[in-house]
Amino acid sequence: MNEMLTPLGLSHFLMTGSILFVLGLIGFVTRRNLIVMFLCTEMMFQGVALALVAFAKFHGNVTGQTFVIFVLTIAAAEAALALGLVVMLFRRRGTLDVEAWQTMSG
Amino acid sequence: MSTPLLLYIASVLGAIALVLMMPRPGNRLAPLGALLGAATLGGCWLAVAFNTGLIHDFSANTLGLPATTFIYFYIFSAIAIAAAVRVITHRRPVYSALWFIMVVLAGAGMFLVLSADFMAFAMIIIYGGAILVTYMFVIMLASQPLEPGQEDQAPAYDRFGRDPLWACVAGFLLLAVLLTVSFDNPDRPTMLANPDAKMASDAEVLRDTLTGRGLDAENSDELASSPQFTADRVSNVERVGLDLFNKHPLAIELAGVILLVSLIGAVVIAKTHIPPGEQHPDPESAAAKAAQTQGGAA
Numbered sequence: 001m002n003e004m005l006t007p008l009g010l011s012h013f014l015m016t017g018s019i020l021f022v023l024g025l026i027g028f029v030t031r032r033n034l035i036v037m038f039l040c041t042e043m044m045f046q047g048v049a050l051a052l053v054a055f056a057k058f059h060g061n062v063t064g065q066t067f068v069i070f071v072l073t074i075a076a077a078e079a080a081l082a083l084g085l086v087v088m089l090f091r092r093r094g095t096l097d098v099e100a101w102q103t104m105s106g
Numbered sequence: 107m108s109t110p111l112l113l114y115i116a117s118v119l120g121a122i123a124l125v126l127m128m129p130r131p132g133n134r135l136a137p138l139g140a141l142l143g144a145a146t147l148g149g150c151w152l153a154v155a156f157n158t159g160l161i162h163d164f165s166a167n168t169l170g171l172p173a174t175t176f177i178y179f180y181i182f183s184a185i186a187i188a189a190a191v192r193v194i195t196h197r198r199p200v201y202s203a204l205w206f207i208m209v210v211l212a213g214a215g216m217f218l219v220l221s222a223d224f225m226a227f228a229m230i231i232i233y234g235g236a237i238l239v240t241y242m243f244v245i246m247l248a249s250q251p252l253e254p255g256q257e258d259q260a261p262a263y264d265r266f267g268r269d270p271l272w273a274c275v276a277g278f279l280l281l282a283v284l285l286t287v288s289f290d291n292p293d294r295p296t297m298l299a300n301p302d303a304k305m306a307s308d309a310e311v312l313r314d315t316l317t318g319r320g321l322d323a324e325n326s327d328e329l330a331s332s333p334q335f336t337a338d339r340v341s342n343v344e345r346v347g348l349d350l351f352n353k354h355p356l357a358i359e360l361a362g363v364i365l366l367v368s369l370i371g372a373v374v375i376a377k378t379h380i381p382p383g384e385q386h387p388d389p390e391s392a393a394a395k396a397a398q399t400q401g402g403a404a
Contacts, residue, residue, distance in 0.1 A: 027194030094386035
């Protein structure tokens with residue numbers, strides 16, 4: 001049985017990470033709710049973090065895991081700022097629809 | 107059948123499944139899409155997991171994980187992908203956020219499979235605990251009052267996607283490219299194992315740490331091999347901490363500056379005064395207006 005199975009490789013984790021990244025990307029492009037759009041960027045961070053940790057294991061080097069700490073830092077800063085902006089935008093237009101702000105695209 | 111062809115077919119099927127599941131009024135094909143997506147993912151994994159000859163064997167890039175861990179990887183990976191699909195297809199932002207917690211938990215499980223214990227728990231605490239609670243707060247603060255008589259309906263901007271077809275085409279094109287690169291091909295060895303790649307042994311880590319503290323090399327070698335140090339292993343947290351503070355001191359300072367700037371920025375944004383003329387009078391008329399424009403569009 002075990003001879004038939006391929007051992008877990010780097011490709012398995014890169015595959016899952018890239019699927020998470022692409023799903024986050026599609027969500028960011030298609031959804032019109034500001035909050036869900038920012039949630040999708042967090043999902044893209046998840047995919048990247050998984051790839052980083054997998055590479056850390058593959059190369060026997062902890063620096064990949066250290067970088068996930070910085071990814072988490074940036075994600076936390078981004079969430080604080082973006083959600084503050086979302087609340088302010090909601091107070092101005094009374095809706096979370098991104099298309100209410102289409103005039104900003106010039 | 108060659109590996110890239112199989113991956114392209116899987117990408118196309120996945121794109122079709124996701125298009126079917128995207129929020130759309132009166133969407134009856136969503137269960138069909140879910141079924142197709144699950145079948146695609148299952149088929150892809152069967153081809154990957156078993157030596158069927160459909161996928162090149164990647165003995166070149168194994169991670170040296172024990173054979174028993176593979177089942178955990180497949181479980182966590184399936185949960186993560188299913189929850190991610192739910193995040194982007196659910197009509198209610200609250201449920202999207204709850205499904206995202208599921209993605210984070212499954213991702214933490216995969217980190218545990220990769221023996222990155224510290225990152226797994228940091229993920230759960232920071233993402234599942236702190237960031238998602240903030241999201242929940244904002245969803246509660248900024249939710250639109252529902253139109254009378256349609257309380258079970260989400261607002262229009264949650265019920266319609268924006269060009270889901272083209273987004274799926276572009277996204278899965280990117281996925282096909284990424285998978286082609288990440289799956290090893292014997293003709294094009296892009297990701298062979300680094301021959302020098304070997305996790306530093308506990309004794310090596312200890313010796314480096316002790317040498318860094320000003321002990322000379324022979325002395326620290328002796329210390330590192332002494333029974334009091336070899337008795338306990340160097341844990342993952344200690345390895346990450348040593349790497350973080352020994353090799354990236356500047357990056358820590360920069361991260362601190364970024365956090366400070368975002369703290370000040372968040373305070374400034376929260377205290378911004380909106381002139382009464384630009385403030386939205388009351389959200390209910392906005393809902394009524396949205397209903398009007400939607401009626402006009404229909």
